[in-house]
Amino acid sequence: MILTAIELAERLGGTLTGDGSVEVRALESLFAARPGDAAFFKDAKYAAQLAATKASVVLVSETWQGTCPAPAVIRVPDPDGAFARAAVWFAPSPPERAPGIHPTALIGRDVHLGASVHVGPYTVIEDGCVIGDGCVIEAQVFLGRQVSMGEGCHIYPQVTVREGCILGCRVVLHSGVRIGGDGYGYTPKVAADGTVTIDKIPQLGIVELGDDVEVGCNATIDRARFGRTRIGNSTKIDNLVQIGHNVQVGSCSGIIAQAGVAGSTRIGSGCLIWAQAGISGHLEIGDRGQVGPKSGLAKDVPAGEYVLGLPAIPRREFAASLLVPRQIEKLKRQLAEIQAELAALKS
């Protein structure tokens, strides 16, 4: 989409000043904008960015008084909201995923495909899968035997879901997601002669994702040793997250990028596991518990508590621990004073 400043002002119901013929091809922040971009200015703390912006058009409030290097300015009642509305117009055209099975898609025996399903090219759906109405399964996806999913799921290109795993309705899996891998489970055995062998523990369970679960690019969720690794309704998992076997996560929780959860840990509902956090196995995190970024959790978290650090401790304690160097300096000073007093007493 390309709009002139005039056209953009009309669509937004705003008032244009400056050169109405400049073209807008994309939206950007004041800082990152280049010629051809529109940006918005709302908060006085970005005045320096406004003064230096390379945007062709800036949306400002109706009461704004000032100068701006952009060739065109559009006054609107709510620059932030106008910007959000305009963002949709400039977004890349969403790909069309019309119902239909691409001729190169391979559909196994006894597969149930719901109404209005899209299956992209070079996708492989193995025997016995059940695909709900309106699902979009893009190109180059692999669904193992007897995978099932509810209606309205969206599986992006190059996802793999291994045999037997169950997805609820409206699940979104981004490219590179791996559902149902074996994970890490071995038993070392030392023979009488000292030879060590590493026996694999069979991983006989599945992964079950609730309704409205979304999983980010290249995240991995391991199948259960037995039973189910389970992610509750509306829980969102970010890119490159690792979920171990038999982990249970409640509903409406979030697990941010590159965090990892080891086997059999239970995470409640409304929890937030921040980026790059690591959670040991067999722990329990109560509802609305939070584990801070980069923290390493080695014990349970009560409901509603926010823990932080390595190992993770309650947030207040962590803040206190940051004062250690200052406390040591103070102790040194006090000691020196005491030593001086002692010397005075003795002399």
Place this chain on the structure above:
Amino acid sequence: MILTAIELAERLGGTLTGDGSVEVRALESLFAARPGDAAFFKDAKYAAQLAATKASVVLVSETWQGTCPAPAVIRVPDPDGAFARAAVWFAPSPPERAPGIHPTALIGRDVHLGASVHVGPYTVIEDGCVIGDGCVIEAQVFLGRQVSMGEGCHIYPQVTVREGCILGCRVVLHSGVRIGGDGYGYTPKVAADGTVTIDKIPQLGIVELGDDVEVGCNATIDRARFGRTRIGNSTKIDNLVQIGHNVQVGSCSGIIAQAGVAGSTRIGSGCLIWAQAGISGHLEIGDRGQVGPKSGLAKDVPAGEYVLGLPAIPRREFAASLLVPRQIEKLKRQLAEIQAELAALKS
């Protein structure tokens, strides 16, 4: 597989009490079980979970006395072992990977395929590859030129192995594994006029995986600058692990999820690198050495030592460092006492 409680009791040689007609479709823990699941109870510390379980059937010991909300109970000599046996019956049917080359698989020139090899749909095997007897190469795999693997390997869907890499026998690569990528190797160059260019260092070596190596989903192992990045026999690498160029790992070691090992580091045999640990380049970890979870290793680890922390230090020292806040409190109290005594002396 669906079994009634009666059928399950018969198969296990156990004694049924309660409603023998309830159906079992899956196994689960007492805590996570839902109607249709069987669970087991062995350890008194899970009595509260037993009292609240939603399982349809619970396996208990022959001597168990108590009550249980499940409609059916089966008494067996060893509930834990019976559960493990039953797990196999309820596991999702393993996919069939019969010998044969799918008609859509693309096999290059001069490829040697051993006996009874399975090659799945849309897999690409480039010129000069050598595939041992009985290998299973699933759908959508990419094997670059002159990749070789011994007998009995299992390559899951959507794995890539780049040119020249060598896999031993019975190697398992899970979905999304990347063997033989270039990794990170550049030389910045500053010209006389201050212009910086970033030259790529050619990565001319390969990756060599020993027998019985297993690599988890989306893990990456970089090719050597020259020679070989080498993973020894029976070493197991978990999901999302990163192994840099020219790393050498011995046999029977384990590298847990999301850990990273930088270039040219040597890890011995029987070592354990815990989840999210990071290991700098050009280090040496002796046999049976361990690097704790989330630790950052910046120096060598002697054989048999367990190091922990950021930077990683021997486990005892790390434990001591956790006492710092308590030690500071004690120092403060002692100082206050001394100050009081001093004041008393002076008055």
Place this chain on the structure above:
Amino acid sequence: MILTAIELAERLGGTLTGDGSVEVRALESLFAARPGDAAFFKDAKYAAQLAATKASVVLVSETWQGTCPAPAVIRVPDPDGAFARAAVWFAPSPPERAPGIHPTALIGRDVHLGASVHVGPYTVIEDGCVIGDGCVIEAQVFLGRQVSMGEGCHIYPQVTVREGCILGCRVVLHSGVRIGGDGYGYTPKVAADGTVTIDKIPQLGIVELGDDVEVGCNATIDRARFGRTRIGNSTKIDNLVQIGHNVQVGSCSGIIAQAGVAGSTRIGSGCLIWAQAGISGHLEIGDRGQVGPKSGLAKDVPAGEYVLGLPAIPRREFAASLLVPRQIEKLKRQLAEIQAELAALKS
């Protein structure tokens, strides 16, 4: 490539001593070499490795005096340089990616393919893509609608680039890279009756990679909420790195393996983000700033500063913090001395 020691000596213009008939198939370090490998010896600190090497041939300096277990030794003026030259001869044959479109590649409508483009098997290029001259797009790649790339790009197997994203010239994307995923952006909503729903924030922008950007295996770069997530010219991103939406990175910066950068953070030019570092959102890192390995960054970094730790602090402060246990021991000793003096004074 297999060369005898004689042939290798001739190619290098070196002087052979020992058994000229031994064959060399690969190059390795002295430590890792096995029979059939050539290694080099230059630095006296590796004398012990030389004495124990299993290499068939060792390259040494012309002035070297000593003994060596290898069956053949080749004297050259510059062993290091000779080794680097030989490395090219033994490297696995680079795959041929001749211009041409594989018959199984699917090319959408209105796709512009430049001159001499290679498109590998089972690759999907959707409508409206623009591919510059000389690009190599390997097997099983997915390019969404209206993706564009400049000349000379190299896209390895099993990469996905989602709709609308823009790549400069000579961009290299390694296997498993995910460009343009949605990332993590949600708004929790609590209804009057306490029901929580999690609304997805549309991600309407794109990813733009500058010229000469290289992205390692399984790394993920999220599309912008609006505008562009942008990586500057010659910036190099290592394996398994996560870049959040609207992140801006300057030119000639490096982001090492498994590091993560949260949304809207701005990283300057010539910066280095070390392995497994984590950077919070909405921060600014000045030119040539560095964030140390495994560090967790929670505030801005001035130009040229190196920060380290959890949370990250200037390098000198971090070094000081490592002395805390020693300082506490010293404080304890001093206190004990004072207590003894006090006791003496009172008695």
